[in-house]
Amino acid sequence: MASKLSWLSACKSSQLKALATAVGINSSGTKPILTSQLLEHLPRGYFSHEKYTDILKRPYNIVSIDMGIRNLAYCRLVKPQTKTAAESANETAIEAPKITEWTRIEISKKTATSKVPEEPKTAVKEAFDPATYSQHAYNLVTSLLKSSPTHILIERQRFRSMGGSAVQEWTLRVNMFEAMIYAVLKSFSESGQWKGSVHPVAPAKVAKFWLGEKQGVEEEGRGSKSEKTKGAKIAVVWRWLEEGDEERGFGLEGQAREMGEGYLWKRRAGKRAKVKEEGTVEIGKLDDLADCLLQGMAWIQWEKNRRLIMSRGIEALEELGT
Template sequence: MGKTGALNALKAANLQHMLVQCGLNKSGTKLDMYHRLRLAAKHYEPVPATARVLSIDMGIRNLAFSLLSPAAPSNPQSEQAGNRKKSKSGSLVKEPLLATIHKWRRLSLSPVEANAVEGDTKEDFSPGAMAQMAVTLVQDVLLPLRPTHVLIERQRFRTAGGSSILEWTVRVNTLEAMIYAIFTTLRSLKLWDGKLIPITPMRVGSYLVEGSVEEAAPVVEAKMVPKVMKLKQQKVSLLASWIEAETKLEFPLETQAKEMAHDFLGNWNKAVSRKNERLEKVKATAKPEAGEPRKGTKGANEATYAAIRKLDDLSDSLLQGVAWLQWQENIGGLIQTEAWITASPEPSEEIEKSSDETEKQPKLRKERARKSRTKQSDSLTPLKKGRGRPRRPTQVDIVTNEKIANLI
């Protein structure tokens, strides 16, 4: 099948599904998505078993990170035969990849002013103080982990289209830029040989949560749950179910990561249990009048949200790393099953030309019709009236002119 035929055979919905499975942007025209997948395949490098993936969830008082490595399947034959499923496009996509978790921590970075009086804990967020804080973080905490891939959560200046930019958001973005600068400098000086990879949080959520929400542990939900908090709850619940199942994530015994996983699961189970108990008490009370919420439901939700906020950063850092490992595995699976994604040479200009011509045809027809009407109007003898302004041609004039043009 030729390149043009391969593009025409693909549906936009299928391309979008592949892009989501690979952690790529799914917006744009069909041709844009086609090129995006081919570009990802061109730059694809399999993640070695010895890779040490450092996943960072940005923050100052709530920075979290996890150190992962891809875990080899325990049974290669069963993994090849039964651990793949068909996507909407018919291509084989690997099931969630197992990962080994070596470190999993949450830090609070609060730069204290150097000239502060003893007992005064005034924080200093000047560029110099934040630069020293970033250097200490990278040099004393992150570099000793010997990461080969550093995934950094991409920060946004605005949330939900807000017009204002919060001061705390600027601080986190400043720290993010400094971490990039430090790692880039270390790499240019040959002191660190790794890769810096920005990760968009929305793509992690849309891939793991929306695609795997049925795997999450059952949670009693109120009818009115804020969308953002609901997404956070789903992510924490999904990760808790993975830890409890002990099949998708591997935590080596007697390690800090194992202790953190135990605490994470315990705190989540306590939060769910408390919420369910409160909701049971609410159900036991008298039924409220129509249109009024049951008293106590709001308190149950707020208690759960407080627990989620404490676990959200930890879950984000770990899910981000697991999602990236799966994206790389999925790109490799598409390369093996979809011939067009690596077909040489590169996508030819014929595809772009045919696509552009198809998109331009309606515009060309409109332009030709407009020019035809203008030409017909100019060919008519203007009949001046009043102050010499030409009168507008009537429908009779246009029809007559068309007949004359046809005779010619």
């Protein structure tokens, strides 16, 4: 396999970085480091998994999660089964997905089964103890697994926000919840109750892929840039939703279509929106919804690009615009 990628040694550093960005891996480092990373990643890919060796012949069911507690968002990207032998033989072909679920949920709501006594007329407080969060994690995972996802993408969390030296308590809570989701998924996988795979996704790589080098990378310690990045990502999804299914590369069905209409309405109305338009759904924050969709679509596009590179070799550089 290494001989098939021997042409990488002739690439410029800028080309190697562009290839790394195109397949969603770390694009920083020296030329030898970049070459080594590409040699390790390209033959393997995203859809490779010992339990899904025939994945090219099967439909995909991808759940993309944007982590949070008050604002967790996820979307389900369903990939239809390839219909013709010619399409099956095409290594670079991945059919456009259908988005069947796209929503935000509030994880930190107090559970109805809580036995903590409350004083009359006292505001309900959020529970942040591990026992409560483990129940939340279990409830979320069992709900997601009902539709038998083949892949679950989870936004990778960091311990420091905005470049600060301190680790914020809220960040620790989200990290704890993230770890619990992984643990529950691992338990289902090891017990044979679920046969899919879990993949962490770095949000900075998603932003860089869709927004480019100058605008996209959210740098810690730059709050204004972070807000600009959020706005830019919201705008990307807004442009997608205004296009037809073929132009944007995915379709919307059922609940996701209603969410898309609500997203468009709120994006147009902006901060002036006091009440929702008749026929639209309440969707809350747009950035969380944008993030989970951008993450899922990036992951699929990274795999398309990986297959293109493996199939076309050095000719892929031109097709990728490097």
